[in-house]
Amino acid sequence: MTPLPSPQQLRYLLALADLGHFGRAAAACAVTQSTLSAGIIALERQLDAALLERGAGKRPVFTPLGLEVVERARQALAALEAVAETAAAARDPLTGPLRLGVIPTIGPFLLPRLMPALRQAFPRLRLWLREDQTERLVAQLEAGRLDLLLLALPCACTETETLPLAPDPFLAVLPPGHRLAARERVPVAALAAERMLLLEDGHCLRAHALEACGLPPAALPGEEGFAATSLHTLVQMVASGLGVTLVPRLAVEGGVLAGTAVELRPLEPVGEATPPGRTLALAWRPRSPRAAEFRDLGPTIAAAVRGA
Template sequence: MHHIAGNIVVARPELDLRQLHAFVDLAEELHFGRAAARIGIAQPPLSQQIQRLERRMGCRLLVRGGGARLALTPAGRAMLPAARQALAELEAGLGAARRAARGQTGLLRIGFTPSIALTTLPPLVRDFRQRYPGVAVQLSEHTSAAQLEMIHAGRLDLGFLRDPPEDAGLSRHTVAHEALIVLLPRAHPLAAARRVALAALAGEPFLLVRAAAGPSFRTRLLGFCREAGFAPVVAQEAGEWSTVAGLVSAGLGVALAPASVARINLPGMVHRPLVQTLHSEIVLFWRDTAADDVLRNFVALCEAASARGPAPRPRQRSPATSA
């Protein structure tokens, strides 16, 4: 058979893989009986395959030596390394295709909001990389709104959002419910309490994450305050939880935050659980139309992790040790 490359007609060799395998086995054994036993066929079919291959190539590859032993011709010696390489590359290609079909290789692009990097994301990514070492994981930090836009546009495969809005065009799975805590300046009177009632924060200067960083989460926090009977006095806003924690440490106000923010350990800040049980929802989003096995494997891992239950919460210090 021929194919045309530009204006040049190039001959394309058509070799039967069974014949190529038979040649390599016979060239390595140099004995029809041993090669036939290695392949698992009788000697006559093996001899026929070699004859067909030689006719296709137009030259002899093996000749009789002394007794039953064979010898490679110069053409056979030249052919053997090429045949080995062709079969090895074909086997490697088939293996790579099967791994890709099972979602064991490829690229996974994951978006996340900053606070989620302190909680559920690291163990999930670590477990996924251990289970699928052939998949390259690309992590990028974005606001909730930016993640939803990028998932729709195909620039992210999936995203971790906190208290996100509904999006009918995307699939979602709730990964975790994270408790909310109070961040207090170390010298604040409420720092002596083991737990803080949300209503006790009425009139306190509040430090909030900007609406652009997480509008749904901010709305949820403000709603909790209204249910407790007050509207928070917003003293300052910040784009990151690390900045909010720094402002609390500086004594500029108090904050409601996900429990994972307690891992930001600053000398001027303490954290206390709330009397009420208030939570923030961490949700994984991906496109309904996605047919990527890599993505499906990651979603399955997240679903299994959720079924096992929440990860341990950050240890709360007692007032005696943190005051």
């Protein structure tokens, strides 16, 4: 029988690949650097293969085979963890740790009312939060470092299972006294002639706002390379008269306009279409053993979105 690598050896290898430093990898695994190095050397001997280039300097350099083994090790550990998760979920669902990734245009506005609701509904659930942009959260989900994502659709997350929770329509934010503020609703077509202020590249809300206006990135008038890093900054730019923007209703209800004198107007839908916006959703790895648990979380999160 072929001797198999141990889970600990694979954890050493993944820590080194993810952190790129022997000392940091050892600390992450709660072992000494010599223990981690010895574990990886033992793994190479066991596989009769060189996973690292020797003499390449202080930073670890993986051989082509080593890079392939890293990805196989990631899949193997995820499968092992799924075995334990399946048993735990069947024994006592929605308890223990859950690593949740949230995008920055949702987290600050929803979590203050969501967290108390989750604590009340699932008192034995221990939630660990990670806030980041969609692309990086999806990568961490696929790598097994996160269990569940709370994000906005549409998104580049085709390799995940998703559960739509609630619509989150856009509202137009206008400088004080802006001509469009004279209307009860702002036609989307009217925004094409305005200087649209948006979040920087990487935020999915930027793409959602452009799509809502029917604008490609190159068509933005007078952008001059300026973009905000947060919705709060975006609103302050509008309040200073630099342009107009779109913000989700969730952010408005979460207080993003507090302390400003901006004008807020709903968007006018085109024909029978629903008002432009995004859809809040959960996403997880396909065939996750905790998929049923994640679906059970959906109603509680959707209720928090509605403010119920």
